[in-house]
Amino acid sequence: MMVREYSRAKEFLSRVKDFLREREDVNGLPLGILLGLAAASSPQKGFFATAEEQGDLSLVMVMTTGHLILASAGPDWQRGVAAGTAYLARAGLSLTGVIGPREAAQLFALMWRPRLPLQVEMEQRIYRLDAVNQVTLSPGRLRLATEEDGVLLSRWIEAFCREALEEISPEQAQAMVTTGLASKAIYLWDDGQAVSMAKKTRPTYRGISLNLVYTPPEYRGRGYATSSVASLCRTLLDQGFGFCCLYTDLANPTSNKIYRDIGFVPVADSLSIGFT
DSSP states (O other): OEEEEESOHHHHHHHHHHHHHTTTTTTHHHHHHHHHHHHSSSOOOOEEEEEEETTEEEEEEEESSSEEEEEEOSTTHHHHHHHHHHHHHHHTOOOSEEEEEHHHHHHHHHHHSTTSOOEEEEEEEEEEESSOOOOOOOSSEEEEOOGGGHHHHHHHHHHHHHHHSOOOOHHHHHHHHHHHHHTTOEEEEESSSEEEEEEEEOOOSSEEEEEEEEOOGGGTTSSHHHHHHHHHHHHHHHTTOSEEEEEEETTOHHHHHHHHHHTOEEEEEEEEEEOO
C-alpha cells in the first residue's frame, strides 16, 4: 500500500473525484472542501494524500484545519488507514483530531495514539434528502439574510457553536457572517422577525449540504426549524441540486427526528475524535 501526497488541491481533486463521487452523499465533506479549494482564485494550503495499491484508492485524506478528514472504501480500507497513519507519523504532521466514517476514524485514532483512550467529540449521522415530505409550515416565510441581519447572525452563530460544537470568539463569528452573507448562503425563517437560521454549504457535483441550523431557545417548540430546513431544501432542489445532506449529533434526538420528518434518511455514521 503506497501513500501519495499532493501539493495542490486542483490536482488532488482530479485524482480522487471519481472515488469520492461513488458515494457523493457520504463523502460530501471532503469533496465539498476540495471543490471549494480548487475553485479558489489563489492556491490554498492543506494536506492532501491518498493510500492506494496498483492505482486502486482505499483512503483519501484531506486536512485544512487541525482535524484530518478521511474517506475510505474498498476491501483494503484498513490497510489504507494503517499506511496513512504510518505516513503521517513519519512526516511529523500535527493533528488535533480526525473526522471520518465510524470504523475508519476509530482505527486511525487507535493507531495514532495506541496507548490513549478515544476522545470522541461527537457521534454523527450523515443524512440525505432527495425530496421534501409534506410537512406543516409555521407562520412566516423563508428569506435570504442581509447585511441588516449581521449583528443578530453573529450572536446566533456564537450561541450555536457554544451549544453544539465549541465556543468561538466574536471575531470568528463575524468572519463566518461576512463569508455567509457574501456568498448568499444564510437563510432565515421570518415570522414578523427572524426566528430561525439555516445555511447552505459545500456544494458538490449533484448535492449540497446544510449546516448552522439554529433556533434561539425562546422560539423553540413552534416548528420554525422544520419550516426553515424544509423550505430551504425545496429551494435548493428547485435550483437543480439532486439532493441535500447534513450531519447530525446522535446525542440530540430532537434534531434527528425533525430531519427524518422532513424527508432525510440516514446514509452513514461518522465520528469526530479529538487528539488533545
